């Protein structure tokens with residue numbers, strides 16, 4: 001069976017460097033709207049010296065962090081050697097020299113960090129609890145993590161398409177190039193009624209390149225979360241959600257105009273909003289250790 005490491009080594013996620021680095025060393029088109037110094041200082045703490053980026057893929061988050069925190073020490077780890085090579089090249093374009101790129105799994109990470117970014121990674125592990133526990137062990141007690149996990153409701157089309165691809169690719173011993181060709185053939189013929197066609201503005205990576213197709217529809221390990229699952233997951237490992245990142249923040253707190261029973265928890269109200277809007281494709285939040293107030 002193909003492992004996640006083989007998958008992301010053959011199809012590194014997701015090289016935007018050609019378009020995104022058009023104005024480098026200025027980050028005008030950098031594909032990373034979050035991770036500002038202002039927000040991290042506000043939500044986590046002022047004193048940010050050691051930063052860890054876990055599973056950086058195309059590397060935009062690392063570039064953004066390095067530009068926001070030029071005096072910090074940044075460790076960037078990946079299991080895909082091609083992602084590492086892409087980031088190395090990109091760092092040069094931005095004249096960044098405070099990043100240490102390491103080809104290794106998050107399970108092998110060492111050190112002690114003020115801030116960790118882990119976006120789109122834990123849901124690709126066989127045991128996400130173990131992954132988050134590992135990050136907890138290298139996070140300073142007053143530090144924090146920006147965690148992103150896939151949103152179950154917003155990615156409805158992705159999981160239908162994954163199911164379709166798994167079923168047409170049965171038995172599952174076809175190599176990626178053949179599976180990608182099959183996806184492309186099917187995609188050309190998809191009727192307007194298909195869920196992916198109906199949510200084209202939500203799901204977009206597959207339009208970038210073959211790596212996007214693999215990541216979205218042929219992924220060997222991919223688990224999505226409702227916002228309730230997200231809270232349960234982080235609470236179980238001894239974290240709490242401090243605040244959502246800006247992209248969808250307002251949606252979680254929306255008032256849909258119906259009087260809800262008092263027994264419905266705050267998180268379940270947010271889940272109602274997740275279902276109400278339908279377009280939250282990822283849950284991104286600052287999380288901190290339980291005892292950290």
Ligand SMILES: C[S@@+](CC[C@H](N)C(=O)[O-])C[C@H]1O[C@@H](n2cnc3c(N)ncnc32)[C@H](O)[C@@H]1O
Pocket residue numbers: 004008009012013014054055056057058059061077078079080083104105106107118119120121124125215
């Ligand atoms: C979907 S991509 C997300 C990339 C980037 N963080 C972003 O948000 O655009 C997931 C990345 O996690 C990496 N990854 C998966 N398992 C990992 C592990 N155990 N340790 C480190 N990186 C891992 C993959 O190689 C891949 O590049």
